[in-house]
Amino acid sequence: MPKSKYYKILGLPNGASQTEIRKKYRKLVMQYHPDKNDSPKAEENFILLKDAYEILMDKKPLPTIRGKRSVPSNPEQKEAENQFQKEQRAREGQMRYEEQKQKEFAENERYYQMMTKGGKWKTIRVSAIIGALLSFMILCDYFLPRHYEEDKVSGYCINYARGLNGSLISLIKTESEEVYWVEQVTYDLYGKNQKVLIESSWFFHNPIRLISKGKISNSYYNVNFNMFMVSWLLLPLFLVPAFTIYYKRKTISFTVLYHFSYYGINLLILFYLISGDRWAHILTFGLL
Numbered sequence: 001m002p003k004s005k006y007y008k009i010l011g012l013p014n015g016a017s018q019t020e021i022r023k024k025y026r027k028l029v030m031q032y033h034p035d036k037n038d039s040p041k042a043e044e045n046f047i048l049l050k051d052a053y054e055i056l057m058d059k060k061p062l063p064t065i066r067g068k069r070s071v072p073s074n075p076e077q078k079e080a081e082n083q084f085q086k087e088q089r090a091r092e093g094q095m096r097y098e099e100q101k102q103k104e105f106a107e108n109e110r111y112y113q114m115m116t117k118g119g120k121w122k123t124i125r126v127s128a129i130i131g132a133l134l135s136f137m138i139l140c141d142y143f144l145p146r147h148y149e150e151d152k153v154s155g156y157c158i159n160y161a162r163g164l165n166g167s168l169i170s171l172i173k174t175e176s177e178e179v180y181w182v183e184q185v186t187y188d189l190y191g192k193n194q195k196v197l198i199e200s201s202w203f204f205h206n207p208i209r210l211i212s213k214g215k216i217s218n219s220y221y222n223v224n225f226n227m228f229m230v231s232w233l234l235l236p237l238f239l240v241p242a243f244t245i246y247y248k249r250k251t252i253s254f255t256v257l258y259h260f261s262y263y264g265i266n267l268l269i270l271f272y273l274i275s276g277d278r279w280a281h282i283l284t285f286g287l288l
Helices: 004-009 018-032 042-056 075-117 119-141 187-192 231-237 240-246 252-283
Strands: 147-162 168-174 179-183 195-200 207-212 219-224
Touching (some): 119 231, 119 240, 187 207, 240 252
Antiparallel strands (some): 168 179
């Protein structure tokens, strides 16, 4: 029997490389293995695949035609021999399947140990502590007293865009060279009384509102496009590294959390600390 027939059984072109043969065989074995496929012809297809693989990989000699075979005188004996050969091939296929499972298990185990024992894992453990601390401080910023700093409006652009909540926002510049996106700006802020108080959070000094003092009452203008507005989203994100350590197990979801913590959350924490000199505010507990 020519080898082309065995290439055809595996669905490969003639002369395919051993790497292609091995890859295709593993894929088809998972599809036609009797334990995975309930089709009546699954066992027969599995045996054909195994024979084709072993012949093309030179693990088994190519069968030769030696002339016309005589029909055994005992049909029952022939049937028993055929059944025995099928069972033997099925057992060999099962052994190969188990070996492949063990190999995959060993590879997964090595990858898991690499993730949880290396330098990246130590980095995630450090970021878990920093992230938990940042989350605690963000939560405290909602309840602690606010900072108020005097300033004066030096420039403005009315109704320049729309904010995160869909409201009209204006660009306000102050004498201290700070720029704020402010909601619902009125003439009182930039025309009548240009002196304002900048209200900011305690720990991170995130600007929250601009307050224009009036003779009778004050006018309040919320600041848009700032970290305080998205603090509710940052709080759980900074806890992801801690949850990754708690969730540590040999699953795909843990692998996703691992890479998200290392490449995503670590960069977010670094950006949050550097921007606005928040690292300095943490060191002084929000006093400076």
